[in-house]
Amino acid sequence: MPTLETTFAGIRCMNPFWLASAPPSNCGEQVMRAFDTGWGGAVWKTIGEPITNVSSRYSSIDWNGQRMMGLNNIELISDRPIEVNLREISEVKRRYPKHVIIASLMVESKRHAWHEIVQRAEDAGADGLELNFGCPHGMSERGMGSAVGQVPEYCGQITEWVKEKARTPVIIKLTPNISDIRMPARAAKQAGADALSAINTINSITGIDLDTLEPRPNVDGKSSHGGYCGPAVKPIALNMVQQVMSDEQAALPMSGIGGIGVWQDAAEFILLGAGTVQVCTAVMHYGYRIVEDLADGLLAWMRRKGYQSIDDFRGLSLPNVAEWKHLNLNYKIVAHIHENKCIGCELCYTACWDGAHQCIHLDRALPTPNTSRTPEMIAAESRGRISTTPIPKLDLNGPENTGPYSTPLARIPRVDEHECVGCNLCSLVCPVPDCITMERVDNGLPAETWDERVNAGLVTEGSVTAGNPNI
């Protein structure tokens, strides 16, 4: 039987699912309820000198009827006194000794301030420390949060101070609001950090009320840039985790964060090298109970794939992420429409004409294919044809004859495979699963990358630009 038990930077975990430092881990009562539903750990809502929050403080992006695809907040760290937070940590730790509690910390960028808070958090019983170098709003104006996270030297400096005192593992939580996330990660590793977590929230403005012209979230008519999280940020988070984990100077045990809501998300972060995952928005949206599916779904997948533990598949996808110059230029695919599945919406047709390479045509029912008709011409023809309308029940004898497929042949688009560049767009827009598949075309050419072409001298001088300093 596979197990979800794992060890992260020396901390034993019943499972890799932790609450991220955020409202769901704000107080002891909440964290205990979360542990009861199955969460393996919690990163306590960031502790520091208490602040005053504004209201409102959240706003979100809905998409196609789905609520909270992306969540934005202008909330600060914990607004409760340090002593209260620490007292509750001890209490929870006493009652739940096997569960992981990480104290998230943020204080003034002074050595003694960090020494003091580290000591107090560890005395309270925290299993580890997470340094919040990420908060993009409010705290950064006070020289904390992302004001630290965006400057590698400061990251390194504070990590060093903390490591001077800390007896438990130190996790550095990285901010995504930076051009190259590997830089602060390298600095943290250099300074002796035990682990990393990524990502914190991304700077954002979610939108503007078109009636009042006030941005959201509205605080008495004004707003501020806030931190973006939730499903919308997962691709960004995955990329940042991959960047750090495939960089030798930066890679450390990684706690993956950003848009995790279902077990597949967790599996993806782990495949890119994360050892645990943290969740905030999905819990704010649906409650602690989502952990059941996270655990159940991940275990079932592990069983199907034959993995016994998290470590068995951790990082397995990292080698598959390569730089563009190492991709095979001779790999060729073309779109293939499965006529028996097509419902005739013709979305692929307009997508390829307007958004791709004009190689899907609506001429199956014509005696000779005519590839020069644009969507506008076809729409105009059809408007002419339908100036009077048959009524199926009254005018037609029996159901419309659609031939071998359930959709009339004239409505099933056709791909000109010689023109198709294999961009994938049509298969992405097609609403029917597996209706458009991308099929490999055997062009007889051996695999060849851009890098190989350059090295073989096949690329003319001048096509190779001067090196990117970041690579």
Add this chain to the structure above:
Amino acid sequence: MSFFDQAPDTPRIAARFPDLHPPFNKIAAVTEANRCLYCFDAPCTAACPTHIDVPRFIRKIASGNLEGSAKTILDANILGASCARACPVAVLCEGACVMHRYNQQPIAIARLQRFAMDALYESSAPLPFAPGADTGKSVALIGGGPASLSCAAELRRRGIRAEIFDARPLPGGLNTYGIAEYKLPLAESLREIDLLTQLGVQFHFNSTVDAKKLAALESSRDAIFLGIGLGAIHRLGIAGETLPGVTNALDYIADYKSGQVTSAPERVAVIGAGNTAIDAANAAARLGANEVHMIYRRGPEQMSAFAYEYEHAKLEGVKFLWHMKPVGIKGTEKVEELELVHLEVTSDGSLLPKSDARIRLRVDLVILAIGQGTHTDFLDSPKINLERGRVVIDRVTGQTSNPKYFAGGDCANGGREVVDAVADGKRAGNGIAAWLEGQDANA
């Protein structure tokens, strides 16, 4: 006073005939709208007789552009609100939706259309079109039903004067008086027609047009549009048909809709099995009849009502007597009994009585719904070609054999859906405008 304000106040009827398909709320509408794929050259649009650009108006609901959505609907179909409620969408737009091929429910086009139209009324925004610059031309439209209304709108948008003559006290024809209240409430029909007054359509009520009046109109107007619909409901031609307690489906529906009939007696029999017959039977059931029987000469396979109407009637508690024919109506002062014979289908398809035995059905009300006649008799036949009482038209322009006369709707197609009448009227409006322009060009 607006037409809407003239709608009779009928709380009892309103309570008994609540919406069959309740309206969408905002979230449901947006969710449903987002399900629409936004097909290219969409089959739903082709299947709508008025060719409303369905994906376009649905997309505007999804984006919250309700004003634009209503405009898109009205642009193609000036009676978009009535059609949203009265159309047999399962055999029209929704029947053509590609979602069927995906083993999914089609997009709820009609309910979305109603959502957009309701939003327009709630915002009390004016009609989003202006009449065209006056051309000095004028057209008389005979009959105030959907065909004339849509023709008139088309004419006004092109700057042609449009005067509607109707025999009833309120406009709308079948839209106002003939569609089951739980589908299209009388007041809703009137509300929509108020939009036409904004376009400058003129109405003449309680004004029956006979041959003489028609001749006068013909000489004083540039063109005539006939939207006269059908005539009286056929009679059975059996004894007792004139007894009190025998009525016809159209009168019955019009009477309860306008609040003149508010209850039904114990036992009701409806003769016929078309969509109108079903509307009447359901109405009797809702008005309080204990027993409603529908009597039809043939079997369920041959009935002309749509399958879902049949299912609906069964849910309302209507009983069906198949292969039965009324042969007499008995009663001293009013209807008391219906005499029926059982029919048998012979090998050549004709229907013959099974035996002489008569079946007696106790009834208090008999509603006839066995088809309508035409009432084109006042049209001078050599002047306008008729075929079995119907006006023969060119389907694309609505023009009759007499170039000055155009026609559309039930009087030309023999009785179809509201939306077909609207489509006919729209085509005729275009046809008239083109014909008038052509004459000017030749002059």
